[in-house]
Amino acid sequence: MKDSAKDEGVIQALLERLNEQRLSRLLALKQQVDAGEKLDDQDLSFLQQVYQDWEQAKPYIDRQPKYQDLAVRMVHLYSEITAKALDNEKGS
Numbered sequence: 791m792k793d794s795a796k797d798e799g800v801i802q803a804l805l806e807r808l809n810e811q812r813l814s815r816l817l818a819l820k821q822q823v824d825a826g827e828k829l830d831d832q833d834l835s836f837l838q839q840v841y842q843d844w845e846q847a848k849p850y851i852d853r854q855p856k857y858q859d860l861a862v863r864m865v866h867l868y869s870e871i872t873a874k875a876l877d878n879e880k881g882s
Contacts, residue, residue, distance in 0.1 A: 793853075794853075794854075797850045797853055797854055798854070800847075800850050801847070801850050801851070801854060801857060804843060804846070804847050804850075807843065808843075808864070812840055812843070815836060816840065816864075816867055816868070816871065817867075819833060819836075819837070819871050819875075820867065820870060820871050820874075823871055823874040823875045823878055824874060826878055826881075827878065828875070828878050828879060829875045829878075837868070837871070837872065840868060841868070844861075844864070844865065844868070847861070848861075
């Protein structure tokens with residue numbers, strides 16, 4: 791299997807996970823922290839999993855430029871959630 795075909799397969803699997811398991815929860819967490827709520831241990835564990843997904847995906851995304859815009863958007867969303875969650879923790 792060529793490297794680009796392998797990359798596409800891995801990215802496709804990661805996109806499915808994002809679509810089916812990660813994105814809706816990330817958006818819910820964004821709403822939660824935007825409303826001033828704190829994250830619990832389960833939420834933080836989920837964010838850790840998302841971070842690990844990113845670490846796994848990064849080398850593939852670096853080789854497949856067409857996915858870089860999506861990756862930037864996801865990193866931005868993650869950053870917004872974690873920054874707001876930290877602000878909410880400091881505010882209590």
